[in-house]
Amino acid sequence: MKVTALCIRLSIISSLLLVVQLHFSHSLEYGFPQVVPNRQQHFEYETFTVSCEGLNGLTGWRVMRKIKGVDTICASTWETSTGPCEIKNAYEESESGEYWCEMKGVNRSKTVNITVSAASVILESPVLPVMEGDDVTLSCRNKQTPSTLTAEFYKDGFFMGSSSTAEMTIPNVSKSNDGLYKCSISGAGESAESWLTVTEFNETPHSSRELQQYLLICIFVIVLLVSLLLFMGLLRCKKYQRTIRVSESRQTTVAEEQMATYDEILSPTEEQVFGEIGVFKWQEPTYSCVTKHKME
Incomplete structure (x- = not known):
């Protein structure tokens, strides 16, 4: 019984630890950080801000980043x-990378x-x-010449088209528009590549999925x-x-033993009865002659 109870306790603890682990793993990802200005690429020495304040109604987020494979605050x-x-006076080597937010680990x-x-x-x-x-608008920006110049746009290395306004609008985007985009301006050079992600319209919001998973776990x-x-x-x-x-x-056993003893006292056996009677058995008298002498 002790072994069974111990196994049950271990099962409960293991299940709770599994649920906690599942809950933590599912609660790791919330929404996206906000970047101001809202673009993936920034010129060196420019200023930009990354924030998660108010994300999912929470405050106190800590902005983290991975630069050249190293996680830092x-x-x-x-x-x-x-x-x-x-981030002020951003540098290419020290600020380019992945950014996210964490709270309490x-x-x-x-x-x-x-x-x-x-x-x-x-x-x-x-x-x-x-x-x-x-509809998504891509813009090609020249640091040296802010005025509008003709720009060419590329997706996954293939030419998409050119624009005299240095802008290209992709109407009614779909998953097929996922990919790496870049642009170039004649005489100025070309940009780095940035990934454009298109989310399916019927995709369940992440917060709803998290809520459903949390309810199922509970x-x-x-x-x-x-x-x-x-x-x-039951045990x-x-x-x-x-x-x-x-x-x-x-x-019951004790009662039976007591009853047997009581019966034995009240109802003695035949041997016991006759044994007791035998003590008082009549014995035949013995006679002898006694001569009495006359005194002179």
């Missing part, structure tokens, strides 16, 4: 790393890619995924705990019933 010190991260936002370019041309494209069916935990409690209750009932049966059996 965005701020200069850990104590000041919560809240928006403003559990909650984590999705990742955005930011490219700081030392080139003269950048492609202005949305930081966040765009919804299927929306239901699973409740059902498991109730089942284990019922099982333990205890059986143990109690066995205890009662053993106790009743012992009481």
